[in-house]
Amino acid sequence: MNLFKKLQERAALGNPIRIGMIGAGKFGTMFLAQALRIPAIHIVGVVDLIPANAKSNMKLAGWSDEAHSAVSLNDAAISGKTYVGDDWQAMITHPAVDIVIEATGNPLAAVTHCLAAFAQGKNVINVTVEADAFCGPGLAQKAAEAGVIYSMAYGDQPALASDLVDWARTCGFSVVAAGRGHKWLPHFRQSTPDTVWEHWGLTSEQAERGRLNPKMFNAFLDGSKPAIESAAIANATGLEAPENGLIFPPGGIDDIPTLMRPKSEGGVLERKGLVDVVSCLTREGEQIPYDIRKGVWVVFEADTEYLKNCFEEYKVVTDPSGKYMTLYKRWHMIGLELAVSVASVALRAEATGAAICFNADCAAVAKRDLAVGEMLDGEGGYTVSGGLRPAVSSVRQGNVPLGLAHNVPLIRAVKEGAAITWDDIKIDRTTDAYKLRTSMEEQLLK
Template sequence: MNLHAKLLERAEQGRPIRVGLIGAGKFGSMFLAQAVSTPGIHVTAVIDLRPGVTREHLVSLGWPLERTAASSIEDAVRSGGTFVGDDALAMIAHDGVELVIECTGHPIVAVDHCLASFAAGKPVVNVTVEADALCGPLLARRAAEAGVLYSLAYGDQPAMACELVDWARTCGLTVIAAGRGHKWHPDYRSSTPDTVWDHWGLGVNRESAAAGGLNPKMFNAFLDGSKPSIECAALANATGLQAPVDGLAYPPGGIDDIATLMRPRAEGGVLEAKGLVETISSIRADGTEIPYNIRPGVWVCVEAESDYAQRSMREYRIVTDPSGRYMSMYRRWHLVGIEVGVSVASIALRGETTGAPRGFNADVVATPKRDLVAGEMLDGEGGYTVFGKLMPAAASLAGGHLPLALAQGIKLVRDVPRDQPLRWSDVVADESVTAYGFRREMERLFASA
């Protein structure tokens, strides 16, 4: 409750938190639009592949033109301005940056940036949740070994759901399930960048998407279920919750239905067991929208185990399941990059993450959208060839399955039918990339644990 007061103290002391951001896309831009006016935070460097375009973009976000004129990070520290460049590793190594925000959205590159930051003794806010789903448990371990923090990004749904889980457990409530909302229909599983705008809704069509510069592959990663699986994997690994054996079920429901849906099947709910992650659909099977849904939000379902707690809920007119034993808490909206400053402040001022992996409970496995044939090249998350399926980590390791984040630009060596999760033996992986070796190391560690 006092992060803002602590930020004001840092500002008054002339000791702002010096932040380096890698990747000025949509998520990064949302943070930058807020950071320019947040006391106690100084973005000393913004790194992007197109520095000239990024400078112009910062002005469009409301930054004064002179703020982007620093000729170096040293100059930015002296002047209070911001250096815009394209060398992420040089920025990470510079003493003028004390905290790194990884915001590229590219999991293979993100692993390199995280490891470089740990080597430089700097904490990381990892916005690239795909990298966390790929190898977050080992990244967190490496950060701890280096004496720094590795954190999920506040504002993104996994960290917001982690906060709700932490709230529930701090109140002495048993967490039955937690997750996010989504617009889901089984037909979306095979969606491609060519079809995403046919289903997305929210007033977006091909013309408005093109005019707004929206990336159809990125948005399709949400629609086809890849992104919900990735974010639920991050949530499971950070909270100790488990993945459903058969992947996400996407039961349809509104906010007041959460407590009834998120019960064990034996009690009338959809869960195979207590203590799972799940995603609730905002539409019914016929495609109609459910009023007061949780599509852009997060939720936790808890159990009140004592008679007294259950009676208290009735007395305060709390919406529960029919038995009065289960209730939910939720946050209907997440503000994405606008809220990342909470992670920055929490790490720098409290020495606390806003969610971080503490085990390897869940994995996201590349799964064909259609029958694939030997010789085809996989095109990764949100593309034409595969989607990401949530799976218990133990099952993924036992089956030798291929993580979604590495199913990009690699070739199939055998035919694989639709919906059969891919295995390492089905592809020729690029063993030269750091993320490949890092993931394989994590698999060995947790297989023997």
């Protein structure tokens, strides 16, 4: 509630929050557009595999050439300008950087970047939720051991949903369920980068104008991103994953309290305390009015007669019993909201959501029959999508997390709809991500 005031105070001291960002794609560029407007934030460095692309995106977001004309990180620290380069290790180790923002979207690289930043005593805001979905608990543990902060990114739906859960619990409510919205029909599971725009609702021209990545957007459409983000929400809040995966019940915002209650009371949940996703389409494909497609929600209950009466007296929308209510944020603004994480980490020493447990997992599931020798292409691609699972059952079954099902060959055929297992693939066991994930699995099964 006081973050803006604290940012003003920090700016007045002439001591801005010093940021180093890895990756200048869509999310990162949106943040850079806003960072220009916040005097308390100094982007010391931006590193990208292709610095020219980063500079092009910065220009698109309103940056002048002068603003990112620093010739080195040292020059940036002294001049107040920004250095753009391709050496992430140099940026992480530079003393002028207080917080590292990981925004590559590459889960394997993200884990390596986060761990390296922790080793340098740097706080990390991880935009790459794909990494958090399968390594978040391990990353949070490593950050705690290093005495630094690891945070999810505000503006992305997991952090926003976790914020709503925190609000409800802080108010004394019992949380029944939480999650996000989505545009979902079952056949979207088979969508590929070739079909994404017709389902998404954009023309190819609009997608090109926005420099939108079809593989990334297809990860939203085919159910991978909802599963990834639901895993992150569960692990950050202590909620659990449904035994049989996400349900995607169709409904508008006012339907959420009725949908997200136990089956025994007329809802869709196996039990209380779960994450799930609400679809903005009927099963016939019709648009539902006042939807939550781009937002997040939490459902909580009036577990006493007094609370139930309060709901009634204040005319809030509930389920028919008057017992369940939802609070929601209808829109999320992606990187345009990331400064909330920056301010929270720097000024309050507080993450905007981070894993506190390993309750949920996002497993790689075959989109079609896959043959020996085929190369898995990760989220949003042609071969696999993500399926939410309880972590214990996923690990016991040897499921490969979606974040590690990229650029790995199959050594056994897999039928459509089956989860990929470790026995089905040949994987590089030397990566930081694989090592951290397997250590998490060992801890979980102890």
